[in-house]
Amino acid sequence: MLKLYRWPSDDWQKIGAEMPSEIIWADLLDATAEEKQFVERLLGIRVPSEDPLSEIEASSRLILDNGTLYLSSPAVRLNENNEAEITPVGFVIGPHVLVTVRFAQLPIFEDIGKRIGSDDSLENGMCVFTSLIEAMVDRGADVLEHLGAKVDRLSRDVFKGGLVRSKRPVRSSRRMREALENIGELADRLAKARDVLLGVGRIASFAGDVGGEWITAASKKRLEAVSKDVASLGDYETRLSDKIQLLLDAVLGFINIQQNELFKILTIVSVVGVPPTILVGIWGMNFKHMPELDWTFGYPLAWLAIIASGVLPLIWFKRRGWFE
Secondary structure, eight states: OEEEETOSOSOGGGOOSSOOTTOOEEEEESOOHHHHHHHHHHHTOOOOOHHHHHOOOHHHHEEEETTEEEEEEEEEEEOTTSOEEEEEEEEEEOSSOEEEEESSOOHHHHHHHHHTTTOTTOOSHHHHHHHHHHHHHHHHHHHHHHHHHHHHHHHHHHHTTTTTOSSOHHHHHHHHHHHHHHHHHHHHHHHHHHHHHHHHHHHHHHHHHHOOTTSOHHHHHHHHHHHHHHHHHHHHHHHHHHHHHHHHHHHHHHHHHHHHHHHHHHHHHHHHHHHHHHHHHHHTOOOSOOGGGGOTTHHHHHHHHHHHHHHHHHHHHHHTTTTO
8 A cells, every 4th residue: 555645635646657746654554566666666766575575684784876865674463363573664765755665554553544644744754754763763752651660560570479378289270381481571672672662762863973964953862862762762671681581581490399389299298108008018927927917906096107207307307497
């Protein structure tokens, strides 16, 4: 789909051989080959495909070619299962028109598109580009704040005893498994937010440095502010990453403690059960001459010995503090 902003008609095929001066932004969303060729012909540029935009090298994401900027950055979208996924976004910036190339619906693009008709500060494509990356940074900040709140809640559950408060091992194991899943999800979302902020910071700095004479002074200052915001959010992201790692270590530590408790119980059971088993095995042998068989009180004495052999180890474990 091709959408031309500040052009009164949605039918771009009626445009002649030159791009109208009113248009400052051409947004390509899963564009067809015909739509790409139309934009390339009118603006004298090349529209990148998804594979080049997905490359991670800085030299592939930051290009200045014949006075035109070719930039790309990752963005986060929600799929049909409401799961976050990375999708590339391309920006082709000229003296007047911005061309964006994307392959997923991104709400911030629609929000900026609604401002085009009423915001006079959006003078050219560079102004639109600046507004887009500012929105991406704001969105990244919101995501980090949301992740920070979730990390704080999980931290309270972990360190206030919520994971091991239940006396039922099965329930505690389920809580620990859920905690590990939550930590993994938080780490994944944080990694995606880091990738987006890193990409936005790179293209903002590059555009501000090599934008040329057609970048306005206001846009240049805003791009510098974006770079500073990305740096501050990077520090916050690093703190969150350290806290998530601490939570992961803590949960794994609780799992080891729970396993040790289980092994301790198995050790007690095995030690307590061994002496009675030995005595029962001895007196259960079918030898013809066994003196205990002729004792008057042989049967109750055998029971007393078996019970005592099981109780004495329990008393020993109790005095050692194994039941605390």
